Each structure stands twice: as structure tokens, then as C-alpha cells.
Amino acid sequence: MALQDSRFVTEDRARDICREFLIDRYHRARYRDAKIEFLTLSPTEESGVSAYYLEGELEVRSGTLVAQFLFPADRYRFKMWVGLDGGRVLRWEMT
Numbered sequence: 001m002a003l004q005d006s007r008f009v010t011e012d013r014a015r016d017i018c019r020e021f022l023i024d025r026y027h028r029a030r031y032r033d034a035k036i037e038f039l040t041l042s043p044t045e046e047s048g049v050s051a052y053y054l055e056g057e058l059e060v061r062s063g064t065l066v067a068q069f070l071f072p073a074d075r076y077r078f079k080m081w082v083g084l085d086g087g088r089v090l091r092w093e094m095t
Contacts, residue, residue, distance in 0.1 A: 008084055008085060009084055013087060014052040015038060015054065017087050018038075018056075018082060018089075019036055022034070023036070033060075034058050035059045036059075038056040039055050043084070046081045050084040051081045051083050052081070052084060053079070053080075055078070055080075056077070056078055059074070076094050077094070078093065078094045078095075079093045
């Protein structure tokens with residue numbers, strides 16, 4: 001089937017799914033003001049399933065304005081595989 005089929009996830013939607021998973025769903029309280037920078041987004045195959053592979057950095061600043069001034073932001077690297085058909089998060093890692 002062509003990638004124009006509405007069941008297939010676009011690159012922009014894959015980024016949104018990743019962002020929602022990392023911030024809104026999984027780490028809501030701690031990462032709500034986080035910044036996400038995507039370094040890699042490419043189609044791949046994960047366990048026989050077509051997916052997008054996303055890699056990037058998550059920057060988390062301290063909660064208070066004073067703490068943000070005194071302490072640098074924490075930076076984490078993430079990898080995520082989002083299924084091309086349906087947009088399900090297949091696997092993810094954060095370091």
C-alpha cells in the first residue's frame with residue numbers, strides 16, 4: 001500500500017507521538033517544560049514491523065526560576081521506534 005494511506009503515520013505525526021509519550025504521558029510532572037530536539041528520524045524495520053526510528057535529546061530544566069539560574073539543565077538522549085501502521089510506540093530507550 002502507498003504511504004498516502006491514512007492509516008500510515010507521517011514523519012510529523014511520529015514526532016508528535018514521541019513528544020506526547022515522553023512528556024504528556026510518561027513523565028508529565030517532571031518533563032512538562034522539557035525541550036525535545038530530534039536528531040534522527042528515519043524509516044526502519046523493527047522485529048519485522050515497519051517503523052520510524054527517532055533519536056534525539058530531551059532537556060529538562062529545574063522547576064523553580066532560582067534553580068534554573070543556579071543549575072544547568074539535565075540532558076537525556078532517547079531512542080524510539082514508532083510503528084508506521086497505527087503509530088504505536090514499539091520500543092524506547094533513554095540514557
